[in-house]
Every structure is written in C-alpha cells, then in structure tokens.
Amino acid sequence: MLLDIYDPLAPPTPIGIDLGTTHSIVAYVADERPVALITCDGTPLLPSVVHYGAHDHIVVGKAALSYATREPERTVKSVKRFMGRGAGDAETKRLGALKFVAPKNDEEAKSVRFDFGEAQATPVEVSAEILKSLKKSAVDQLTKVGGAVITVPAYFDEAQRQATKDAGRLAGLEVLRLLNEPTAAALAYGLDKKRDGVFAVYDLGGGTFDITILLLDSGVFQVKSTGGDSALGGDDMDRLIAEGMLETMGVADTALRTPELISLALEAARQAKHQLTDVERVEVALPKRGGGEGLYTLARSEFDQLIEPLLERTGRACRRALRDAGLSPDQVDGVILVGGSTRVPRVRSYVQELFGKPPLGDIDPELVVAYGAALQANLLAESSDEVLLLDVLPLSLGVETMGGGVDKILPRNTTIPAGATSVFTTYADNQTGFELHVVQGERELAEDCRSLARFSLKGIPPMPAGMARLEVSFFVDENNLLTVTAKELTTGNTQKVEVKPSYGLTDDEIERMLIDALDHGEEDFERRALADAKVEAQRILLSTKKSLLTDADLLAPEERQQIDRVVSELEATLKSADSAALVQARLDALDDATHAWAGRRMNRAIQQAIAGKEVGAVEQSVAHAAGVDAHVQAHHQASKR
Amino acid sequence: MGVPPTDPFELLGLPVSFDLDQAVLEARHRELSRALHPDRYVGRPASERRQALGRAIEVNEAFRLLKDPVRRAERLLARLGVATGEQAERDVAPELLMEIMELRESLAELRRAGDAEGIEKLCQRVEHQKNEAMRRLVKGFGEALRPGAAPNLDALRKELLPIVVELRYYARFESEAHAILDDLS
Numbered sequence: 001m002l003l004d005i006y007d008p009l010a011p012p013t014p015i016g017i018d019l020g021t022t023h024s025i026v027a028y029v030a031d032e033r034p035v036a037l038i039t040c041d042g043t044p045l046l047p048s049v050v051h052y053g054a055h056d057h058i059v060v061g062k063a064a065l066s067y068a069t070r071e072p073e074r075t076v077k078s079v080k081r082f083m084g085r086g087a088g089d090a091e092t093k094r095l096g097a098l099k100f101v102a103p104k105n106d107e108e109a110k111s112v113r114f115d116f117g118e119a120q121a122t123p124v125e126v127s128a129e130i131l132k133s134l135k136k137s138a139v140d141q142l143t144k145v146g147g148a149v150i151t152v153p154a155y156f157d158e159a160q161r162q163a164t165k166d167a168g169r170l171a172g173l174e175v176l177r178l179l180n181e182p183t184a185a186a187l188a189y190g191l192d193k194k195r196d197g198v199f200a201v202y203d204l205g206g207g208t209f210d211i212t213i214l215l216l217d218s219g220v221f222q223v224k225s226t227g228g229d230s231a232l233g234g235d236d237m238d239r240l241i242a243e244g245m246l247e248t249m250g251v252a253d254t255a256l257r258t259p260e261l262i263s264l265a266l267e268a269a270r271q272a273k274h275q276l277t278d279v280e281r282v283e284v285a286l287p288k289r290g291g292g293e294g295l296y297t298l299a300r301s302e303f304d305q306l307i308e309p310l311l312e313r314t315g316r317a318c319r320r321a322l323r324d325a326g327l328s329p330d331q332v333d334g335v336i337l338v339g340g341s342t343r344v345p346r347v348r349s350y351v352q353e354l355f356g357k358p359p360l361g362d363i364d365p366e367l368v369v370a371y372g373a374a375l376q377a378n379l380l381a382e383s384s385d386e387v388l389l390l391d392v393l394p395l396s397l398g399v400e401t402m403g404g405g406v407d408k409i410l411p412r413n414t415t416i417p418a419g420a421t422s423v424f425t426t427y428a429d430n431q432t433g434f435e436l437h438v439v440q441g442e443r444e445l446a447e448d449c450r451s452l453a454r455f456s457l458k459g460i461p462p463m464p465a466g467m468a469r470l471e472v473s474f475f476v477d478e479n480n481l482l483t484v485t486a487k488e489l490t491t492g493n494t495q496k497v498e499v500k501p502s503y504g505l506t507d508d509e510i511e512r513m514l515i516d517a518l519d520h521g522e523e524d525f526e527r528r529a530l531a532d533a534k535v536e537a538q539r540i541l542l543s544t545k546k547s548l549l550t551d552a553d554l555l556a557p558e559e560r561q562q563i564d565r566v567v568s569e570l571e572a573t574l575k576s577a578d579s580a581a582l583v584q585a586r587l588d589a590l591d592d593a594t595h596a597w598a599g600r601r602m603n604r605a606i607q608q609a610i611a612g613k614e615v616g617a618v619e620q621s622v623a624h625a626a627g628v629d630a631h632v633q634a635h636h637q638a639s640k641r
Numbered sequence: 642m643g644v645p646p647t648d649p650f651e652l653l654g655l656p657v658s659f660d661l662d663q664a665v666l667e668a669r670h671r672e673l674s675r676a677l678h679p680d681r682y683v684g685r686p687a688s689e690r691r692q693a694l695g696r697a698i699e700v701n702e703a704f705r706l707l708k709d710p711v712r713r714a715e716r717l718l719a720r721l722g723v724a725t726g727e728q729a730e731r732d733v734a735p736e737l738l739m740e741i742m743e744l745r746e747s748l749a750e751l752r753r754a755g756d757a758e759g760i761e762k763l764c765q766r767v768e769h770q771k772n773e774a775m776r777r778l779v780k781g782f783g784e785a786l787r788p789g790a791a792p793n794l795d796a797l798r799k800e801l802l803p804i805v806v807e808l809r810y811y812a813r814f815e816s817e818a819h820a821i822l823d824d825l826s
Contacts, residue, residue: 176683220671320823380683388675414705415670417679419698475698478679543684591686598689602696605676610654610669 012146012535014176014381015138016184016373019127019150019164021080021206021233022340024048025370026134028142029378034188034371039137045366046137050129051075052116060133072097072263074116078235079130081207082112082123083167084160091231095239095266097259124167125513131171146535147176149377151369153208154180155228155394157440157450158482165479169510170517174532176380178479181205182212183223183391184372185338188363190216191375191387197333198224200322202351202359203369204314205339207233211318213325213332222390225324225413227317232310234273234341240306241269241298248296250289268296276300277343304346311350318354324413335359340366383543391416393476400437400446402427409474412442417477423489424470430462434470438484457486526580533580537570537587544594547601554600559593566593649703649716659717659782661707670704711812714778714805721785723798730806737803741810748818757825764818771811774804 016034018025023045027036036044041062051064052074059067068075076098081091087103092112101120103109111122131150138145150173152164161178168175182201189199196216203210210228214221242265249265251257265286272282281299288294322329335351337359342348351359363371379387393414398406399422409420426434434457441449460468469489476482515525544567552560570586577583650657653669675681677697682690706712715725723729744767751759781801785792 177680217671220675222671316823320819323819323823380680383681383684385675385681388678388680390671390674390678415674415701417694417698418701418705420702477694539684540686544686587686591688594686595688595692598685598692602677602692606673606696609672609676612672 010144011381011538012144013138013142014146014374014377015142015148016179016370016375016377017131017134017148017150017173018181018184018367018370018373019080019130019152019167020048020369021078021208021235022048023206023366024130024134025367026138027367027370027374028138029374034374036367036370037134037137037141040133044370046130046133047077048079048130049075049077050079050126052114052119052121054118056119058129060129069260069263069267072259073099076114076121076126078207079123079126081231081235083127084157084163085112085123086110087112095242095262097263124163124170127164127167128170131167131173135171135173146381147174147377149177149179149373149380150175151179151181151184151373153203153205153228153230154182154210154212154223154226154391155208155230156480157230157395158452158480159450160230161480165481166510170513172514172528174535176377178481179373179376179389180210180212180223180226180391180394180480181338181369181372182210182226182336183214183221183389184370184376185336185368186212186214186216186221186372187375187387187389188368188372189334189336189360190221192363195334198327198331199334199336200318200332200355201336201338202314202318202342203228203338204341204347205233206235206341207231209233209314209317210338211314211321213321213327219386220388220390222415223392223413224327225321226392226394227321227324228394229313229317232313234270234339234344236310237273237307237341237344238266238269240310241272241303242266244298245269245272245284245286245296248288248294249286250294256289272296272298273303273344276303277345300345307344307346311347315350315354329355332357336368337361337365338368391478391480393418393480395440395450396442397438397440397452397474397476397482398446398449399424399472400439404446405444406439406441406446406449410476414476416480417475419473419475421471421473424472425466426460426463426468426470427465429465431465431468432460432462433458434460434468436472436484436486438474438482452482453484455484455486457488460488461491463490529580530577530583533583533587534574534577537574537583540587540590541567541570544590547597551597551601551604554604555597559597563590563593563597566590647699648720649706652699652703653707655707657717657720658786659710659714660779661713663708666704666707670700673700710775710778711805711809714782714801714808717782717786718797718801718805721792721797722794723802725802725805729798730802730809733806733810734803737807737810741814744814748814748821752821752825755825757822760818760822760825764815764822767811767814767818771808771815774807774811777804778808 013028016027025036025044025046027034038044039046039061046061047065049061049064049068051059051067051071053059064075068077085091087100087109089112092100099115101113101115114121114126135145148168150164150168152161165175165178182203185201185203186199196218199214199216201212201214208228208230209232210226212226213224215224245265245268246252246257246261249261251261268284268286272284275282276298281297284296285293286296332355335355335357337351342365348359376389393410393412393416396408396412397410398408401407409422410418424434436455437446438452439446439449440452443449457470467490470486471489472484472486474482474484515521566589570590573582573586653673655661655666655669674697677693677700679690679694679697682693706716718725744763747763748760751763778801784790785797
C-alpha cells in the first residue's frame with residue numbers, strides 16, 4: 001500500500017457536498033475525475049440522520065439510524081425538509097415522530113425548533129452536525145480541505161438556501177457556492193460525456209423534486225428553466241405505504257399511534273419500497289396492537305397505483321418547465337435521472353412516457369450530484385476558463401401591493417446574477433415611513449407566497465402623497481441569495497433602511513454560535529478567522545500574479561510599481577500576522593491599488609467577447625487606460641452606494 | 642471607449658434593430674457571461690468582484706429586455722423619442738379590448754369544460770395574431786431606424802404604440818392560458 005506523502009506546500013483540496021434528504025456525500029476531484037470520499041460509516045453514503053442522546057451526546061449517520069426506532073423523538077431524519085421553515089410550517093404537521101418547541105414570540109417563530117426534552121436544536125444546527133462529520137472525513141483523507149460547494153434543490157427558496165449556507169458556516173466550512181442539484185448532475189454528465197444539446201434533469205430524492213432543462217453549448221451549461229416541488233419525494237411514497245401498514249398493525253386511529261410505532265412503520269415501508277424494485281410482491285409481518293402479528297402485503301401494481309398522484313405532480317412541474325423553456329419533450333436530447341427514488345421502476349417508465357425516450361442513468365444517481373459539486377468546487381478554485389454554469393432564479397420575486405397582490409420584480413427563470421430596480425411612492429400625505437414586504441412565489445396573493453423580508457424605510461421627509469421617490473433595488477447573486485437596498489431620491493440621501501428577514505441567522509448570531517461551540521471560545525474563533533484570512537489572501541495573491549503575467553500591458557509604470565509594493569507588503573504580513581484585521585488591511589490596500597486596472601481588464605474581456613477575436617495588446621495604451629479610469633471611478637462610486 | 646453603455650443594444654454589442662437574430666443574442670449573452678460571471682472572479686479582490694457582479698447583472702438585464710419583444714419595442718421607441726409606459730399606453734383600441742374579452746370568455750368556458758385541446762387551439766389563434774403583430778413591428782421599425790430616416794414622432798406613436806399594446810395583451814393571455822393548461826393536464 002502506497003503511503004500518501006503529505007505535501008505542506010500543496011494547496012487545500014476543494015470539496016463538493018451533496019447534503020441530501022436521506023443521504024449525504026462528500027467528494028473531491030483527483031486527476032480530473034470526481035471521487036466520493038469514505039465517510040465515518042465506511043461508505044460514501046452517510047445517512048442524513050442525527051441522534052441527540054442525553055448529556056450532549058450527538059451521533060451522526062448509521063449509528064444515529066440505529067436509534068431511530070428506539071428513540072425516534074430524539075433522532076432527526078430528513079432534516080432537509082425542515083430547512084428554512086418557520087415554526088408553524090405544514091411540514092411539522094406531517095406523519096412523523098418528532099416533537100417541536102412552540103415559539104414564544106415572532107423571533108422564535110422564524111425557525112422550526114426540535115424538542116429533545118432537555119435539549120433543542122434548529123434544522124440549521126442539525127444539518128451542521130452532518131456537515132461537520134463530512135468535513136472531518138474529508139480532513140482525515142485529504143489533510144488540507146479548501147472551500148466547499150454545497151448543493152441545494154433548484155427549487156429551494158431564499159430561506160432554504162440561506163439556512164443551508166448558515167449550516168455550512170456553522171460547520172466551519174468556507175462555502176464557495178450553493179449549487180443547484182440538477183445543474184450539478186448535468187455538469188457531471190456533461191463533463192463526462194462531452195455532449196452538447198438540451199438535457200432535462202429529473203431529480204426525485206427523499207424529500208424534494210426538481211426538474212431542470214439545460215442547454216449545454218461549448219462549455220457553457222445554461223439553465224433554461226427550472227421547476228419542482230420542495231415537499232415531494234421518496235419519503236412521501238414511504239408515508240403512503242406506512243399508512244396501510246399502521247392499519248394492519250391495528251392503529252388506524254391516529255390517537256393510538258406512538259412515535260415508536262410510526263417510526264417502525266415508516267422504516268418498514270421504506271424497505272418494502274426498496275424490495276419492490278426487484279420483486280413483484282412483498283409481505284411484511286408487523287406487530288399488532290393487543291399482541292400477535294399482522295401480515296401486510298403489497299403488490300408492485302398496487303404500489304404503482306398508490307404513487308401515481310405523486311408522479312402526476314412531477315409531470316405537471318415537467319410540463320411547466322418545458323413550456324417556460326419554450327421546448328417540447330421531443331426537443332430534449334437526453335433525460336438525466338438523479339436521486340435514489342428514481343430507482344423505482346414505475347418512476348423510470350413514467351419518465352420515459354413523459355419525454356418519449358429512455359432516461360440516462362449510467363452515472364450512479366445517488367453520487368452524481370456530489371460529483372458535480374466536486375467538479376464545480378475544483379473549477380472555482382482554479383478560476384477555470386473552460387466551463388461556466390449559468391443558473392436561474394427558480395421562483396419569481398415580488399413586492400406586496402396595497403391590495404395584498406404581488407408586484408413581480410424579477411420573474412422566475414431569470415438568469416442570475418440578476419438585478420432590478422423599482423420606484424415606489426407614499427400613499428398618504430406626510431407619510432414618513434414606508435414598509436416593503438418582499439415575497440417569493442408564483443401566486444397572485446402575497447399571503448400565498450413565501451414571505452422573505454420586511455423593510456422599513458424611515459425618515460422620509462413629509463410631503464404630499466405620491467411625491468416621494470423610493471428607489472428599491474433587488475439583487476440576486478450567483479448563489480440565488482437576495483440583497484435589497486433602498487434609497488429615497490427626492491432628498492438624495494440613503495435614509496435608514498432596516499432589513500428584517502423573515503428567516504435566517506444574522507452574522508452576529510452565527511459568530512456567537514460558533515464561539516459557543518468551540519472549546520476555547522473567542523480564542524479559537526480568532527485563530528480560525530486568521531487562518532481563513534490567510535487562505536483568502538493567498539488566493540488573491542495568486543490571481544493577482546496571474547493577471548500580471550497576462551495583462552500587465554494595461555498598467556502605467558507607476559501603477560505597476562505601486563502594485564508590486566503592496567504585493568510584497570502583503571506577503572510579508574502573511575508571514576508574521578497574528579490577527580485577521582491586519583491581513584484584511586493589506587488586502588484592502590491591494591484592492592485599491594488594482595481596482596482601476598481590474599476595470600480595464602474587464603473592458604478588454606468584454607471587447608473580446610463582442611468582437612469574438614483577440615484585441616491586440618499593442619492597441620492598449622496608457623492614454624486609453626486613463627479614459628477608462630473615469631468610467632471605472634463612476635462605477636466604483638455606484639457600487640459603493 | 643469612455644463610460645460604458647447602459648443601452649442594452651450597445652451593452653451586448655448588437656445592432657439597434659427590432660428584428661434581432663435570437664441565436665446571435667443568445668450566443669452574445671453566453672460569451673459576455675463567460676467574461677463577467679462571478680464564478681470567474683472567485684479569487685479576486687472584493688471591489689473587483691463587485692465590479693464584475695454589477696456588470697454581469699447589467700448584461701443579464703439587457704439580455705432579458707432584448708429577448709422580450711414588448712420591452713425591446715418599447716426601448717426602441719424610447720430611443721426614437723416616443724414616450725412609452727403606463728401613461729402613454731393607456732389608450733387601448735376598443736376592438737382590441739373586445740377581442741381580448743372574447744378570448745378570455747372562451748378560455749373560461751374551455752377551462753370549466755376541462756377542454757385542453759380547445760385551449761391549445763385558442764393559443765394557436767393568438768400565436769398567429771402575435772406573429773402578425775410582430776411582422777408589422779419589424780416593418781415599422783425597419784423603416785423608422787433606417788440610416789438617414791427622420792420619422793415623424795407623432796406618426797410613429799400612432800402607428801407602432803398600439804401594436805406594442807396588442808402584443809402585451811396577447812402575452813398576458815398566453816401566460817394565463819398556459820397556467821391553466823398546466824393545471825388541467
């Protein structure tokens with residue numbers, strides 16, 4: 001057996017994580033091929049199960065699963081279904097064994113909170129435990145772990161995405177990007193097969209369904225449309241079977257069902273479902289209330305009928321996604337299956353009926369998303385030129401109107417990053433405050449959509465109704481995360497804007513949680529912050545040096561001297577720095593020194609894109625650069641606003 | 642090259658025309674995304690990342706605008722000096738309103754009857770009307786934007802604005818019909 005010699009100068013290895021409803025996987029890229037890492041359970045698939053035992057004894061994975069039937073109230077399965085959900089969400093009322101803490105106020109109601117008796121946890125904290133376990137496996141095998149790309153269902157809304165990012169941070173990961181699962185799968189197939197064309201990714205996992213239509217063209221993976229159902233998956237198939245089983249067990253009456261019985265039925269249902277992939281009929285002996293055993297039987301044909309309504313829901317989402325993309329099913333070149341639930345034979349035949357062709361499945365449907373995430377992490381770490389992922393906003397973003405309707409600001413399937421600005425005005429004379437309610441969804445009424453945030457813009461100078469000009473800008477970044485800024489135009493000032501997101505943790509809250517979780521609190525936190533700052537600095541130094549090799553012609557001599565000076569200062573600081581703030585100060589200096597040059601490089605790239613040819617370096621001159629400087633200054637001011 | 646263009650045509654380096662080649666538009670958008678997408682700037686300093694993000698958003702917004710025939714037409718009219726928007730487009734021809742009302746009623750009936758095929762046929766009819774309107778716009782803009790042309794703004798407004806309004810009504814009808822079709826199947 002070869003021993004891996006640890007190379008202290010080697011850069012950290014970026015990783016990709018599929019944080020799935022039923023299983024989670026961590027992968028990395030070796031020699032251009034994705035590889036799934038072995039988790040603490042000795043397999044690549046880590047059950048997404050966390051058990052909260054007495055005395056803060058937290059267990060993750062197969063070991064936690066073994067507690068599921070014995071202590072179902074302290075074992076969280078499918079935590080993904082609770083991510084980003086408020087305390088009163090319908091998900092908490094579905095068939096299951098967990099107990100929830102009743103919120104005492106609005107703040108607490110923002111998030112679901114699991115009740116384990118003497119302990120509590122939010123879905124973010126539970127997910128963080130899974131991520132910590134995966135991170136540990138990665139560190140054990142790769143020694144130096146870099147940034148992570150974590151995947152989310154394409155149909156996840158803002159709150160669900162933010163929760164995932166928060167979980168990553170809580171687990172001590174640098175989250176490079178949140179990547180949509182179907183796009184990840186398409187990336188894995190696309191890079192593997194090197195085939196251009198239109199692909200549909202049908203992703204049916206434990207708790208979520210996504211359909212994404214993509215166009216692969218010369219290294220650009222462009223999402224044309226996406227749709228799905230963030231509360232539909234294999235778990236629902238289990239529940240349908242479990243209902244029948246609970247009847248056989250003599251507990252059709254819900255009042256008689258204990259958490260242990262429910263958990264038993266759900267587990268037996270899951271196994272029956274798996275067996276029906278290979279056999280035509282299952283028979284399961286189940287304990288009966290009052291003693292003895294009952295026999296539950298299910299034929300595959302009956303199972304197929306049972307799940308037909310679920311499949312129909314996926315069909316509806318597929319048809320809408322195709323329409324949004326402006327395509328018919330026969331224009332799709334290949335259908336990619338993702339997720340364990342696509343192993344169900346009826347699902348495969350349904351997909352074949354829907355698209356008129358047999359689906360692709362040669363890459364393991366349970367690993368393909370993690371593979372894609374690892375590939376993306378690698379591409380980001382290398383700032384690769386070859387491949388680009390263009391994703392879209394999955395759900396329309398809008399603002400609630402006076403009558404309770406929705407004014408759509410950014411429609412679904414807009415390519416991200418995206419931005420839009422709207423101007424609002426006051427409704428009453430001398431109105432000095434303004435409230436904006438941002439929602440996400442396709443429904444007509446704001447109350448039927450997902451509430452994202454409420455903004456209070458205060459200090460509007462008193463004037464007649466309709467005179468004020470409130471300019472509100474919405475930005476959705478490449479992670480599909482939303483930022484909103486507001487400005488009152490008549491006074492020309494940016495008035496106080498208070499953002500109260502209806503979900504998510506503030507930076508302070510996360511910092512606090514991280515400090516609390518570490519053995520030596522503040523000290524460890526500071527040390528980690530310094531390590532993170534150094535990693536970022538190394539990355540920026542590397543990219544700056546790369547740019548100096550290719551675009552130095554765009555620099556005036558004194559600019560070049562300045563940059564060289566600041567670079568050496570940063571390198572020196574990295575050797576001796578003891579605080580993140582010091583490193584950050586040097587990074588800011590480098591930022592200032594290279595800012596104008598960055599604008600010129602960008603202009604050159606844009607010109608090349610439009611012209612479709614190389615613009616000769618000889619044509620670039622300092623005089624040209626000076627003219628561009630004015631624009632860059634204006635842009636700099638604009639982006640600082 | 643001084644201040645960057647904010648006009649969508651110039652931003653994407655496309656000819657100022659209503660009759661845009663959709664394939665070229667898509668390809669241009671892809672190429673510019675390659676240059677500006679945030680993923681390309683992961684290892685760069687903060688302000689550079691912000692710059693790229695700002696420009697990437699502008700490119701995506703320009704793309705969205707030019708892809709939508711109604712918004713494309715409105716932008717061209719604005720360039721020519723004809724006012725567009727809610728106020729300018731509030732006069733709707735009674736014939737158009739009647740037509741839309743009838744279409745809506747038919748849609749409601751077909752929906753009650755669960756007649757997906759009937760709705761598809763209705764959509765085809767509207768598609769035909771839409772294409773007709775598009776043809777008129779291509780012709781109208783082709784003339785107005787000819788080099789050396791000095792179009793009468795009032796005449797332009799009277800001729801082209803109603804077609805834009807028509808297109809908008811058709812687009813709205815189509816998305817309603819499609820939503821109903823998705824529910825029916």
